[in-house]
Amino acid sequence: MHRMIVLFVSALLGLAVAGCDGVWNDPYPVAERGQNILYSAFTQRPKHLDPVQSYSEDEATFLYQIYEPPLQYHYLKRPYQLEPATAATLPVLRQYDRAGHELPPDADPARVARSTYEIRIRPGVRYQPHPAFAVDAAGQARYVALSRSDIAQRRRPSDFPESGTRELTADDFVYQIKRLAHPRLHSPVLELMGDYIVGLKDLNARLVAEERGRADKGAWIDLRRYDLPGVEVVDRYTYRVHLQGTYPQFPYWLAMPFFAPVPFEADRFFAQPGMADNNLTLDSWPVGTGPYMLVENNPNARMVLARNPNFRGERYPCEGEPDDRAAGFLEDCGKVIPFVDTVVFTREKESIPYWNKFLQGYYDASGVSSDNFDQAVQMGAQGDVALSDEMARKGIRLLTSVAPTVMYMGFNMLDPLVGGDSERARKLRLAISIAIDQEEFISVFQNGRGVPAMHPIPPGITGYRVDQAGINPYVYDWVDGKARRKSVDDARRLLAEAGYPNGRDAKTGEPLVVNLDTTGSGMGDKSTVDWLTKQLNKLDVQLVVRATDYNRFQDKIRKGNAQLFYWGWNADYPDPENFLFLLYGPQSKVKNQGENAANYANPEYDRLFERMKAMPDSPERLALIARMLAILQHDAPWVWGFYEKAYTLQHGWVSNRKPGKIVRSTLKYQRIDVTTRSAMRAEWNRPVVWPLAVLLILLVVLALPAVAHYRRREQGNE
Numbered sequence: 001m002h003r004m005i006v007l008f009v010s011a012l013l014g015l016a017v018a019g020c021d022g023v024w025n026d027p028y029p030v031a032e033r034g035q036n037i038l039y040s041a042f043t044q045r046p047k048h049l050d051p052v053q054s055y056s057e058d059e060a061t062f063l064y065q066i067y068e069p070p071l072q073y074h075y076l077k078r079p080y081q082l083e084p085a086t087a088a089t090l091p092v093l094r095q096y097d098r099a100g101h102e103l104p105p106d107a108d109p110a111r112v113a114r115s116t117y118e119i120r121i122r123p124g125v126r127y128q129p130h131p132a133f134a135v136d137a138a139g140q141a142r143y144v145a146l147s148r149s150d151i152a153q154r155r156r157p158s159d160f161p162e163s164g165t166r167e168l169t170a171d172d173f174v175y176q177i178k179r180l181a182h183p184r185l186h187s188p189v190l191e192l193m194g195d196y197i198v199g200l201k202d203l204n205a206r207l208v209a210e211e212r213g214r215a216d217k218g219a220w221i222d223l224r225r226y227d228l229p230g231v232e233v234v235d236r237y238t239y240r241v242h243l244q245g246t247y248p249q250f251p252y253w254l255a256m257p258f259f260a261p262v263p264f265e266a267d268r269f270f271a272q273p274g275m276a277d278n279n280l281t282l283d284s285w286p287v288g289t290g291p292y293m294l295v296e297n298n299p300n301a302r303m304v305l306a307r308n309p310n311f312r313g314e315r316y317p318c319e320g321e322p323d324d325r326a327a328g329f330l331e332d333c334g335k336v337i338p339f340v341d342t343v344v345f346t347r348e349k350e351s352i353p354y355w356n357k358f359l360q361g362y363y364d365a366s367g368v369s370s371d372n373f374d375q376a377v378q379m380g381a382q383g384d385v386a387l388s389d390e391m392a393r394k395g396i397r398l399l400t401s402v403a404p405t406v407m408y409m410g411f412n413m414l415d416p417l418v419g420g421d422s423e424r425a426r427k428l429r430l431a432i433s434i435a436i437d438q439e440e441f442i443s444v445f446q447n448g449r450g451v452p453a454m455h456p457i458p459p460g461i462t463g464y465r466v467d468q469a470g471i472n473p474y475v476y477d478w479v480d481g482k483a484r485r486k487s488v489d490d491a492r493r494l495l496a497e498a499g500y501p502n503g504r505d506a507k508t509g510e511p512l513v514v515n516l517d518t519t520g521s522g523m524g525d526k527s528t529v530d531w532l533t534k535q536l537n538k539l540d541v542q543l544v545v546r547a548t549d550y551n552r553f554q555d556k557i558r559k560g561n562a563q564l565f566y567w568g569w570n571a572d573y574p575d576p577e578n579f580l581f582l583l584y585g586p587q588s589k590v591k592n593q594g595e596n597a598a599n600y601a602n603p604e605y606d607r608l609f610e611r612m613k614a615m616p617d618s619p620e621r622l623a624l625i626a627r628m629l630a631i632l633q634h635d636a637p638w639v640w641g642f643y644e645k646a647y648t649l650q651h652g653w654v655s656n657r658k659p660g661k662i663v664r665s666t667l668k669y670q671r672i673d674v675t676t677r678s679a680m681r682a683e684w685n686r687p688v689v690w691p692l693a694v695l696l697i698l699l700v701v702l703a704l705p706a707v708a709h710y711r712r713r714e715q716g717n718e
Contacts, residue, residue, distance in 0.1 A: 024687050027362055028344070036341040038654075038672055039363050041348040044519075044550045045299040050283040051257035052179045055188045055595070057570050058550075060257075064664040065305055065343070066128075067260035067288040070119050070173070071251060073663045076320030076329055080574045080662050082251055086125055086168060086261070086289060086312075088237075091117040091251060109614045112246040114198075119254070120238045125168040126310040128293040131157055132269035133164035141265065148274035155278055157285055158295065165310050168289055170239035171224075172261035174231045177241070178203065178223040179262060183211040189258055191592040192581065196243040196250070198230035220271030224264055246614050252573030263287065291338040291668040305343040305667070316656070316669060329658055338668035339656075358649070359394075361681040364672065365650040365657060373447040376649060385647075395652030395680075401659035403646040404571035406458050406579065407450075409436070409516070409639035410598040414590060415563045418514070419599070421635070427498040429636040432514070432564075433475050434491035436535045438642050445528060450642035452483070455629040456569075456579040458643040462617055463576040463625040472633045472640060488538045495539050503540025513542045517562040519550050557597050560590040567597060568644075570661050576625055577613045583637060584609050600637035653677040 026033070042061060048054040051067050070087035073080050084090060095103040098113040127133065134142040142162055154160060177197065180187045181204035187193075194201035203226060211217070232240040243250060253259055266287040270280055284297055291311045296304035318333035332339070348354040351369045358366035368376050377398065378388050387398045411429055413419040418429060442450040454472040457463040464470070468478040476483040492502075499505065500512045514536065529545045536543045548556070556562050572578050581587055585601035587594030608628050615621040632638075650657050653673040657666070 025360070025685055026681070027346070027357065032344075034674060034678055036339075036672060036674055038340045038343045038667065038670060040343065040345050040365065041354050041357075041363055042303065042345045043348060043354075045347070046303075047551050047554065048283055049286045049294070050185065050281070051260050051262065051286070052176065052182065052185050052187045053283065054257060056554075060664045061345075062294065062303060062305070063257050063286065064290075065292040065667050066286045066290045066294060067257045068125075068290045068665075069255050069257060069260040070121065071255040072665055073255060073660075074317060074319075075660075075663055075666070075669050076317050076324050076658060078321055078660070080660070082255060084122075085255070085665075086121050087254075088120045088122045091119045091254065093117055095246060109246045109616075113244075115243040115246050115250070117241045117243070117250060117254075118234070118238065119170075119173070119241070121168060121170060121173070122312065123167075123237055125289050125312045127165045127168065127263060127287060127289050128308045128310055129163040129165055130266065130269075130287050131160035131163050132263070132265040132287060133166050134160070134162040135164055141268075143269060144272075146272050146274070148277075151272065151274040151278060151280070154280065156295075156297070157280070166263070166265075168261055169236050170233050172263050173239055173259065174228075174233055175223055175264050175267070176258075176260060176262040177231050178226060178228050179267070180204075180258065181207055181228075182221065182223070183207045186593050187258070188593055188595060189253075191586055191594050193253075193258075195586070196230075196245070196247050197228075198242045198244055199228050200230055203228050218271070218273065218276070220268050222264070222268070248616055249573065249575050249577050249613065252575065252578075256572060260288065290665070292343065299347070301347055303345040303347075305345075307338060307341050311338070314668065320658075324658075327658075329656060332656060332671065339671040340667065343667055359684075361651065361677060361684055364654050364677075365648060368447075368449075368647040368649060370445050370447055377447070377647065379448075391649065394684075396649050397652065399648045399650065399657065399659050401646050401661075402459050403644045403661050404458050404460055404574065405568060405644040405646075405661065406453055406456055407566075407568040407641040407644060408453065408456075409564055409566050409641060411564055411637055411639075412560060412562050413599045413601070413637055414560050418563055421602075424498045426634075426636060427494045428500065429639075430474055431491040431494040431498065431539060432536070432541070433636055433639045434486050434494070435488060435539050435541075436532070436639055437485065438640070439485065441531070442642050444531065446642070446645075449645040449647060451645070452485075453640040453642050454483075455632055455640060456582060456638070457576050457625075457629070458571070458579070461571065461574060461576050461579065463622065463629065469626075474633050474636065475640070491539055495541070500541075503542070511540075511542055513544060515544045515546055515563040516566065517546045517548070517553060517556055517564070518566045519547060519553050558589055558593065560599060564639075565597070568641075569595075572662070574662060577609075580609055580612070580625070580628060583632060598637045600635070602631055602635060605631045651677070651680070653680070 042058060044058040046059040046062060047056065048059055049063055051063060054060070054063050068086045070085060070091070071082050072085035074083050082090065093105070094116045095107055095112045096114045097103055097111050103111060131143050136142050143160055179185060180190050180193055181200055183204070190204060194204065207221065230242045232242065234240060266282060270282050275281065286294055289312070291308055292305035293308045294303070295306045296302060314337050316332040316335045316337050318330065320329055324330055351371050354363065355366060355369070355372045357363050376388055376391055378386055385400060387396065411418045418425055438452040442448060442452065451459065454470060471478060471483045476485055495501070495503070499507070503512050504510065505512065516532065532545065533543045557565060569579065569582060582595055583598065583600045583605065584596060585606045586592060587596035588599045588601065589595070589597045590599050605628055608624050612621055612624040612628065646659060646661065648659065653676040655671040656669045
């Protein structure tokens with residue numbers, strides 16, 4: 001027994017000594033300590049990583065680091081400015097009339113019958129290592145025509161023993177554009193791009209017809225065999241895109257993954273029977289030329305990006321805004337990027353664990369949620385924002401920006417209760433719009449980080465106004481030079497005019513019940529649900545909140561099974577068309593799998609949109625936008641929510657994180673001071689070993705009588 005006590009005490013002492021030399025609560029593997037790794041988190045499971053399908057912010061976090069479209073946004077300059085990425089130069093635009101005569105650049109849009117963008121790409125750009133490019137001694141693809149047994153034990157591309165690469169060519173961009181028409185992929189931009197890219201809708205119709213008659217529905221479709229008049233390969237490094245009419249916003253699309261290159265080898269590789277059974281698809285394992293490649297994909301727990309050894313060697317920018325030098329954003333001018341070797345994303349479903357790990361130094365940056373706002377930020381008497389003393393002592397920095405984002409509640413305009421163009425439904429929507437007090441929501445749940453929305457266009461985008469002409473006159477009055485929300489009495493009057501006096505159907509006497517679909521976090525959490533219920537109780541309307549996970553929520557929206565839903569939109573590019581198309585009829589989510597999640601349709605609005613989108617900025621375009629906004633405010637397809645003010649925090653060892661939601665290919669610019677991070681982690685997470693010492697002493701004290709008794713008994717037996 002004496003020996004057991006000695007061993008136990010020795011073990012405790014060893015544990016205490018070990019604790020002095022390490023960090024007990026480190027959530028990452030020991031092998032990662034001291035490595036050049038950026039640590040981040042994600043909350044929503046990404047559903048699509050195939051660039052032809054992905055159109056969600058949670059997916060863009062990964063996709064923009066892996067794929068490189070022809071263009072990108074300058075990281076530091078504001079207003080946002082396009083620059084070449086895989087393209088060698090900015091695209092060259094030529095416009096032609098119906099007779100085929102070239103027009104000057106400033107020609108009247110009405111005269112333009114066809115626009116051609118010529119894109120020349122950089123020679124020497126190479127794809128990440130991947131088994132799709134592996135070849136045998138004869139130069140033939142090694143992993144083609146694999147049997148199911150060959151694939152059975154493979155779960156990731158790295159499970160294939162050989163990999164290869166090849167140079168990026170113009171054909172790869174053309175192949176991806178054809179994939180927009182793929183009958184199985186249902187690209188969310190097919191409808192929009194089909195209106196412009198010559199022959200794209202015809203190609204989709206042909207592929208859909210062939211798919212119906214195909215015996216093997218899952219067989220690879222080699223899109224190289226199909227002609228598409230809207231794209232043309234000029235030579236190995238040059239291609240052209242032919243558009244119907246004029247579309248000044250098209251260069252913005254060339255900075256999005258929809259137009260990033262996809263090699264046919266990757267498409268062919270993943271199309272083999274048995275691949276999808278093991279989750280080996282382009283939707284799970286992207287293949288790109290970007291600075292990073294996905295090496296671990298466990299969307300329920302952890303996603304890991306590793307440096308692409310074949311990346312083309314881009315350099316950090318040397319120009320920016322006037323204040324960028326003082327802010328330290330130009331210190332790495334001219335250095336080769338990316339700076340970070342690996343980026344580890346851990347899934348955090350709750351904000352509190354996310355926040356605590358950030359404070360412990362285990363995440364390099366964090367947003368500021370309502371739960372931790374007071375701990376992170378303090379407000380001055382004039383409404384100015386500063387870091388709390390606790391954050392400042394830790395060397396944490398606060399970054400703020402006005403995000404080109406709109407958050408809203410959409411009405412499903414196909415719903416028999418809240419949808420349609422009847423006055424009954426319209427007044428019901430307006431009554432709900434007035435009753436939900438966005439100012440109170442911003443104050444309570446956003447800590448003032450927002451501006452009540454009057455329409456879809458946020459601040460900083462052409463068409464946004466802050467004067468009386470910019471308010472929504474159906475929800476606000478202009479009083480003493482400010483917008484003031486209409487009263488609950490106004491909302492109750494509208495509700496009665498809609499046929500629901502005191503929240504009951506005037507014909508049946510049944511209570512009015514409205515269903516809100518949302519995800520489990522955010523608008524689906526209990527405090528927000530209670531608040532929303534209280535808002536509609538002002539009208540005696542019953543609210544049922546149906547919370548679900550994000551993927552299920554997307555499915556419900558896609559099928560039109562929601563009534564009222566909460567969603568938001570971050571700008572893809574800095575033009576009002578990118579917000580106004582969210583309510584364009586042909587973009588209907590249910591009918592055309594577009595981005596009009598409300599399934600709103602108004603013929604006049606659609607006609608104006610078609611004119612507006614083809615125009616350069618001008619007073620005439622502004623007048624069209626104003627009329628479009630007036631139509632939306634009248635019809636109320638959304639409860640206009642708020643425009644977001646973005647607050648983010650970063651530790652002092654992180655450099656080059658400039659706010660700007662339109663720029664999404666950001667990880668390659670960021671840098672980590674690993675030595676400082678390791679020191680701070682050790683300081684902030686130093687093990688507290690004195691309780692073990694106290695426990696050790698107590699155990700010894702308690703054990704001594706037993707030891708003495710044991711010895712006396714042993715001596716008595718001698």
